[in-house]
Amino acid sequence: MNPADNADTTSSPRQREREEVLAKARAAKAAARTIAQATTDTKNEVLLAAADALVARSEELLEANARDIAAGRDAGMSESLIDRLALDADRIAGIAGGLRQVAALPDPVGDVTGGKTLPNGIRMRQVRVPLGVMGMVYEARPNVTVDAFGLALKSGNVALLRGSRSARNSNTALVGVLQDILAQQGLPREAVQLLPCETHDSVQDLITARGLVDLVIPRGGAGLIEAVVTGATVPAIETGTGNCHVYIDGAVDLEQAIAIAINGKTRRPSVCNATETVLLDVAIPDADKLRVVEALQQAGVRIHGDVDVLAAFGVTDVEPATDADWSDEYLSMDIAVGVVDGVDGAVEHIARWSSGHTDAIVTTSIRAAEAFVAGVDSAAVMVNASTAFTDGEQYGFGAEIGISTQKLHARGPMALPELTTTKWVLTGDGQTRP
Amino acid sequence: MNPADNADTTSSPRQREREEVLAKARAAKAAARTIAQATTDTKNEVLLAAADALVARSEELLEANARDIAAGRDAGMSESLIDRLALDADRIAGIAGGLRQVAALPDPVGDVTGGKTLPNGIRMRQVRVPLGVMGMVYEARPNVTVDAFGLALKSGNVALLRGSRSARNSNTALVGVLQDILAQQGLPREAVQLLPCETHDSVQDLITARGLVDLVIPRGGAGLIEAVVTGATVPAIETGTGNCHVYIDGAVDLEQAIAIAINGKTRRPSVCNATETVLLDVAIPDADKLRVVEALQQAGVRIHGDVDVLAAFGVTDVEPATDADWSDEYLSMDIAVGVVDGVDGAVEHIARWSSGHTDAIVTTSIRAAEAFVAGVDSAAVMVNASTAFTDGEQYGFGAEIGISTQKLHARGPMALPELTTTKWVLTGDGQTRP
Structure with missing residues (x-):
């Protein structure tokens, strides 16, 4: 079923926004099955090609970013926020370098993390597999858009990105480049998608999309983190506050x-x-x-x-x-x-x-x-x-998606293995349980 | 501060119930610091002594259980539910045997799960530590009361138990025995506590006690699990539904x-x-x-x-x-x-x-x-x-608290290591970061 079939042409803008989030989450879930089985070589080719494309298409990225900055200045945004939002050739080179760095990291998917043979002869192994659909809620830094995509893809996940409204032109341009590269490499464009950001309600739509979203990570100030962690009905990881x-x-x-x-x-x-x-x-x-x-x-x-x-x-x-x-x-x-x-x-x-x-x-x-x-x-x-x-770099993890301050699943810098789960594979030859 | 200082003598029964849950959660958090540092030997002594005490005090346990069964029959409870609720000498022996089995399992606390020396000479290790306060929401089986206590204690955690109203006399008697043994061994009685069960709202109080409860696990039917997982603002693990x-x-x-x-x-x-x-x-x-x-x-x-x-x-x-x-x-x-x-x-x-x-x-x-x-x-x-x-037994884990069907933290049978988290310990000799 095409999710668009659900659209109600008489619905309110708010209803249409919600429907867009859910349609994108359904498309993400479908894409996740393909991305989960992509080989390390394929994922690395995408990461390296995306790094090259970001640099090659810098001009359109900077144009989009200039529109965000102009809108921010018109809205009276502080210079420190403008600085977080701003891209230039050096920053784009840095973002591209981040993707190349992720390409160089070991792929956690498929790692066997344990196993044994049971007394009845069943062979058991615990294997790292992707989480699936990773939602990200973050503030004005456009580099997070690309970082999250890179870490998600390398760990076999797809990214649903809910960035700041103030960065929407930059984020749209960045995600456009990434999607073009995915398509060129024969992977679904829906492996990275940008969610609507007209209202705060689209955050709520994302963090309550049970059955579609496997993990949501907030990245930003204490207020954002608290709102996501307490409002989420999908699994969430608390990051960052450091007293x-x-x-x-x-x-x-x-x-x-x-x-x-x-x-x-x-x-x-x-x-x-x-x-x-x-x-x-x-x-x-x-x-x-x-x-x-x-x-x-x-x-x-x-x-x-x-x-x-x-x-x-x-x-x-x-x-x-x-x-x-x-x-x-x-x-x-x-x-x-x-x-x-x-x-x-x-x-x-x-x-x-x-x-x-x-x-x-x-x-x-x-x-x-x-x-x-x-x-x-x-x-x-x-x-x-x-x-x-x-810090993930200091710990030798190469890159991190955030620093978990909660106790479940991951604690401290979260790198590629923390973006995976495991499954048990039991292989027998006809065993039944007495 | 004594949590009882907060009690408002003019409050409603519902407010008092909520205050009781929070007071017990605060007491649990305080006790958790002691239990986390208890040695394996101490924890095993408690488990073995508790097993003996449950058998020795069978008579009072059976009397309490008989009151629950009589109340259940009066309320028209089905015979299959009565059967889940009922204790007898064999079942008490089985429950005690479960504690002895947990005593025989390896203690995950203190296991070093990874580590290395960084280029700057800092020595890093990742160590298993208890989660802290483990909330459990479950239905009429009184054995869960003791099983949850045993697994929580062995993994260095304290248990906040929200059992079924239909088993409250049985649970009160069981927890009384367990608390007496804790006190005899010099550990805080608050390492296991039974929460009020007059209304469903006390479940909500438990699963929203942010900062006090580190994990909540629902064990029961699909409705109970869904209610806990979607209503919780503390970390929760989804267990059990198996299609x-x-x-x-x-x-x-x-x-x-x-x-x-x-x-x-x-x-x-x-x-x-x-x-x-x-x-x-x-x-x-x-x-x-x-x-x-x-x-x-x-x-x-x-x-x-x-x-x-x-x-x-x-x-x-x-x-x-x-x-x-x-x-x-x-x-x-x-x-x-x-x-x-x-x-x-x-x-x-x-x-x-x-x-x-x-x-x-x-x-x-x-x-x-x-x-x-x-x-x-x-x-x-x-x-x-x-x-x-x-099944945890079949996998060779010795015991399980439930089977996680979610992807974060634990997937599949959850045994003692899944009731812990880790912390990074970094030891230097004065290193600062350039």
């Missing part, structure tokens, strides 16, 4: 601790692995506590905390902290500084306030390190290293 | 095919791995098609299907099939029989109607087997074996 802590233990190489805190905070304050809170062991001598804080201040960091607690060891320039200072990401050159009673106090504080992304201890004590690692329940726990290392 | 198929290829050992179909259908018709549909390759000679159907009929199975299609090869006693015959589980001595055009036709039929639990092919053709395995997207694909083999 990361560095606990500096009483037994410590202080210069190392200062370097780790400054690196975690100032390297790229706007990313999810940035350090947002420093916890000082009460056992650190007051002069050393002050050195840590002054070093942060000298690096340009504004200090938030309990004014009295910090004044007790000589810190004067402090913004009074509320609960939000302990619970939220600053994503700026601000940091919260607290004093805790040893590892137990740090673990308590982190259990209460951390988003479960990355939390670090700096210590020379093996006992403190082990207690911290055992007690902190986060996707990554660092010992004597910067929180900035939580 | 399983056996496709009999044209190239086949017919006696083997008949044995597999009869075994899958008649061994235990009420369970999720029972065969519900037989698909016959159109290429099978009509006389052989008839033999398959007659063999099923002789085994006491009622045939549903397209009357004309089945009449064409001589089957007369057929219930006309509607969509529900192809999509739903019978869980009875009924089966749907269809004719399809080879493996491709079987794969199409299964893609449309299967619940993704277990689907089987019977064939002597390696090409047919491979095409079926590649084309069928289900938790288990069987080649020349009965669908009845999809």
Whole structure:
């Protein structure tokens, strides 16, 4: 059945939008069966050809992007958002390079992840297979459109992309190029599709398309992530929010601790692995506590905390902290500084306030390190290293679709294997069960 | 803060029920930190002591159970439901034996599932850790109360149990025994708690307790599962519905095919791995098609299907099939029989109607087997074996909490490792990121 047959010519724009999302999801599900069985060679050819085509067709991509930027400026979009939205020749080359990098990664599909022969002679193996249809809800960055396509295709999935309205001309042009390459290589164009973005309701249509969508991943601010994860009736993975802590233990190489805190905070304050809170062991001598804080201040960091607690060891320039200072990401050159009673106090504080992304201890004590690692329940726990290392590239995964802060399916950077599931294949010669 | 401080003495029974669920979830989260760090030895001691205590305290368990059965009879409960609810000395011994079996299984917590040294010298390892708080929503079987506790504890998790109202006296007595043993072994009683079951709303309270509940698993009929999975805002795993198929290829050992179909259908018709549909390759000679159907009929199975299609090869006693015959589980001595055009036709039929639990092919053709395995997207694909083999015990897992039919996190029988997540532990000596 052609999904368009369902269209009701008397329906409202909103109904037509919903019908378009569902029609595209049905087409995606049909395409998924072909993409799941594409060989690694075929998928790599598509990725490399798409990389070349993006560069070759830069002119039309930049024209479309210019329309988005002009509309954004007319709508009063901030220059930092305009910068996220903007493409140029270098950025297109970077996006194309990302596809080539994904082509070079190992294909997880078909990996045998376990197996054995049962006592009755049945041979059992667990094999990696694609998830199927991967929905993505994201904000203005057009590079996510191509990244998501590349990772989805390499892992045998099809991508249903719900990008930002502000990037719609750019996204339409990018997806057009990708679909042309798919068709040239004999694969269904529906392996990547852009969903309507006229209203927020199309997000809801996507995340409730049960039976059609196998996974939805939100990528963006905390509000977007919360809306998708709580509104979804299809499986969703929570990504990204990083309220990361560095606990500096009483037994410590202080210069190392200062370097780790400054690196975690100032390297790229706007990313999810940035350090947002420093916890000082009460056992650190007051002069050393002050050195840590002054070093942060000298690096340009504004200090938030309990004014009295910090004044007790000589810190004067402090913004009074509320609960939000302990619970939220600053994503700026601000940091919260607290004093805790040893590892137990740090673990308590982190259990209460951390988003479960990355939390670090700096210590020379093996006992403190082990207690911290055992007690902190986060996707990554660092010992004597910067929180900035939580990253798919740094972990050696080559690329990532996001950093999962939930516990089911994937925890931490999600790379190609995390975009697959498994199936059990049991081969017998006529066994029946008594 | 004591959760009871929140109680509003002027609140309605419904508000108090909700407050009780949330207070218990908060207590569970606090207990989870202790249970997560319990050693394997401690957990095994609890499991073995609990097994002994259930047997030793059989009398009070049977008294409580008798009250539930009397209330069920008064309310007109069917004898088959009464049978599910009923305990006796043998069943208590079986439940206790289940705990001893779980004690004998390997503890997944602490397993290192991967790791490497990064180029910068950071040592990385991925370690299995408990999920935390596991919610369970289930129907009248009291054995699930103890099974869920045992699997949760062994995997380092705490259990929040929302059992059926019809089993509340039995469940209260069982949980009382388990909590006494936890306390005797120095562990928090809140490692297993029974939630109120006066109204269905308490299910909703559990499955929306974001930040407190790490996973909810429904176990019961299709309606219960759908309600939990679509209503949950905490992570949920879909279990159990099994509309399983056996496709009999044209190239086949017919006696083997008949044995597999009869075994899958008649061994235990009420369970999720029972065969519900037989698909016959159109290429099978009509006389052989008839033999398959007659063999099923002789085994006491009622045939549903397209009357004309089945009449064409001589089957007369057929219930006309509607969509529900192809999509739903019978869980009875009924089966749907269809004719399809080879493996491709079987794969199409299964893609449309299967619940993704277990689907089987019977064939002597390696090409047919491979095409079926590649084309069928289900938790288990069987080649020349009965669908009845999809089962945690049969897979050699020792025990299972359910059979996941979704693709995220776990697919197929869920045993102890599927009740854990992982965390990345990165150990450096002062590394910062350039």
